Amino acid sequence: MNHVVTAAKRPESAANLPELMQRVAHGDEDAFSSLYDIVAAPVLRAAHTVLRDPAQSQEVTQEVLVELWHTAPRYRTDRGTVMNWVLTLAHRRAVDRVRSTAACSAREKRTAQLAHTPVFDAVSEEVETRMEHEQLRRCLLTLTEAQRQCLVLAYYQGMTSRQIAERLSLPLGTVKTRLRDGLIRLRDTLQVPA
Structure with missing residues (x-):
């Protein structure tokens, strides 16, 4: 069986990212689908590097991709490559998640301590x-x-x-x-x- 990839079905590459971002910025869902296919795995790896938790890494990846859809018009080519911009979003989201988790844990710990500490004898x-x-x-x-x-x-x-x-x-x-x-x-x- 001979597999022929036509131009319409050819997988997108990282070289096409600037064009895809431009189309996504104008609301092109097909372009976003192609962009998603290219950046999802690197975003997941970047999130996992910071979070070390598969479930949270997947959540952050999803959040980053949704943010990418909404903020595509703000991307500026003079500030770096699309991949660097996307990975920066991923890194920031992952760090925010770590901070949020740590703050939540600290609040829960303080609450637990207060619950077990009598106010007075x-x-x-x-x-x-x-x-x-x-x-x-x-x-x-x-x-x-x-x-x-x-x-x-x-x-x-x-x-x-x-x-x-x-x-x-x-x-x-x-x-x-x-x-x-x-x-x-x-x-x-x-x-x-x-």
């Missing part, structure tokens, strides 16, 4: 809170009844000095003095720096 927090409340309760007992009454109304019930004065039927100055003296005594008892 609930038992310690509860013990500390109870100890502080107990210390404050003991300190309040060192105050006079008048001071304690004014402080409780101000800090536990949220009343203003004027509201306390009205409620206790006291002059406003007396309430302010009791609050000030009570806070000074608490500070000294709790040993809080002034």
